[in-house]
Amino acid sequence: MSNAYSKDLERWMPRLIAVWRASRGRGGGGGPETRLTPQEVKEVAAGVRQLSLGLTRERQLAGARYMDDPKLLGAYLLFYWPVSYAQARQVLGELPNRPRQVLDLGSGPGPVAFAALDAGGGQVTAADRSKAALTLARNLAAEAGEALATRDWDPTKKGATLPDGQFDLITMGHVVNELYGTGDAATAPRAALLETILAKVKRGGSLLVMEPALRETSRGLLHVRDAMVAKGYAVRAPCMYRGPCPALVKETDWCHAERAWPMPRVVEELARAASLHKESLKMSYLVLAPKDEAWPELTPGxxxxxxxxxxxxxxxxxxxxxxxxxxxxxxxxxxxxxxxxxxxxxxxxxxxxxxxxxxxxxxxxxxxxxxxxxxxxPAGKGVPPPPPEEDAPSSPGTGPRPGAPS
Ligand SMILES: C[S@@+](CC[C@H](N)C(=O)[O-])C[C@H]1O[C@@H](n2cnc3c(N)ncnc32)[C@H](O)[C@@H]1O
Structure with a gap:
């Protein structure tokens, strides 16, 4: 299938393979490689399986230092990196503005950072607590001939700081669910962190939070969404409802996106070998506006x-x-x-x-x-604002919302 970012993703695959092989002390075979050997597929799929169990099923790896294990970092690079890249390209397509200055927090080896660069980001900084992951991100930037700044960041450490300056876009890909433990007690510190981070977003800019589409992680994000809405922050996407998230009413509900994607052959082979399914991209996401910005005006209807x-x-x-x-x-x-x-x-x-x-x-x-x-x-595109000349009468689409906080 063809997406606006298909070609970009295709170009990343040989870079991921080259950087992974170099990290394992294996030189490239000369030209750009788009395939893994059967032995490599077997080796990487074992790591993918371990990551999948640890991050999605049993979740004992969430918040653990798996990026510092070369086998798991390699599996992340070759399997989850393309997934996160494609997810980020999908969601970035909904932003009202093309971001110039970007900060990617919990970047790992940088899939979201590079997605932002490819989506027009001018200066991108990737930040994580894993030195090994940041090294791979820098190696990928060198392989692609791109400029990428990296920085150590761990918000759970006392005195942790964010880089200087203000950003058009700050991204957090699949990291919030790894912070401050699990359950309801994690909501308040996560929301407090997002508030600190939003203070670094320029007016008109956005904070994008992406999370795995599991019931637990998605509902965790919805609780954080409600906490941010209660503090007065506006949601740019995907929500148009301004009250408490209705998907939280029933314990069995959650909210996630699902998009078709141009699955690279390497990902397909690894998915098959690890008995996983990645035919479509599934993720939960939230795009927040900085303090004192209004909810988006919607097209009438x-x-x-x-x-x-x-x-x-x-x-x-x-x-x-x-x-x-x-x-x-x-x-x-x-x-x-x-x-x-x-x-x-x-x-x-x-x-x-x-x-x-x-x-x-x-x-x-x-x-x-x-x-x-x-x-x-359509899914992946922002909801258009009302036409400028319109002096539209109040409609259910733009009027006050039932249940909206005053
Ligand atoms: C699932 S990976 C996501 C990587 C990338 N953002 C993506 O979307 O694919 C989670 C990342 O969060 C980072 N992380 C987890 N806990 C962290 C913490 N306390 N401080 C900084 N980074 C953390 C991990 O090192 C890892 O790189």
Whole structure:
């Protein structure tokens, strides 16, 4: 499949292989290598499996110093690096501005930092507590002919500081869930850290937090989101609802994005060898604005972001939508399908749609033959602001939100 960043990701694969081989004391074979040998696949897949178990299933590696183990760092580089890079390119596509000065915190070997560079970042600094990971990030920059500054950073250490200056974009890829332990007690220190970090974001800039799409890590992020919203911070994406996150109401719910991606062959081979699935990218994310910035003005209309996969029922199409009025089921009977509403049958998780003419039904909304369904922002694109000349009357899309903090 082809994405705007497919070619960029393809160019990174031989660099990752070259840097990994050099780190293991194995010289390159001359030209750029895009494949691992069968022996290498076996060796790296064992590390990938260990990382996957430790970071997703059992989670005993979360917050541990796995980046300082060469086998696990190598597995991270060849398998998770391309995943994080692609996730970051997807989410960076939703930002309102192209970032120039970027700081990537908890960078590891730099997938998010390089994604920001490739998305137009001018000066990028990668920061982590793992010296080994930062060394690989610098080696990758040298291999790519890019400039990347690196810096030691550990927010859990007393007196930890952030680099001088202000940034257009600060990113935190899959690191927040590794800070301050687990459970509800982690929310307050994480939110306090994000507040300190947001003070380093320029006006109009963003803090992007990306987390694994697991129930525990995603809900952890949603709790931090609520804490930040309660402190008065605005969410640029993906939320349009300004009240407490409705996905937290039921213990079994969480919220994540899922996107198709151009999976590199090396990742495919390693996934197969480690019995993992990476056919699509799944992540939870949050883009926050600095203090005293307003929530984004939305294009007029009754808007919902699709936050589920299609939930097919007998003769009917259904999704969960989340928008300025909250999280609601959206359903349409097959017999009501016509050219005004047929877009409803082909929606992706993350698309933002506008709908007209709905009827309340059960705990959701029923669409029918009068309903017009329009995609106002496909997944991965920002929701457009209202047209400048519009002096729009207040609509459910732009008016006060039920449950919104005053
Ligand atoms: C899962 S990796 C994410 C790497 C990269 N950002 C990405 O998105 O793929 C988590 C990173 O957080 C870093 N990390 C964990 N705890 C940390 C801490 N207390 N201080 C600084 N970095 C930390 C680890 O060293 C590791 O590089």
């Amino acid at each position: 009754r808007l919902f972001r699709i936050v589920s996969e299609p939930l097919e029922g007998k003769g009917r199409h259904r999704y969960i939508g989340c928008g300025p009025e909250g999280r609601v089921g959206l359903a349409m009977q097959e017999r009501h399908r016509n050219e005004r509403n047929e877009r409803f049958l082909k929606l992706n998780r993350g698309d933002v749609i506008s709908v007209t003419e709905t009827e309340p039904k059960g705990d959701g909304l029923a669409l029918d033959e009068r309903t017009e369904v329009r995609v106002v922002a």
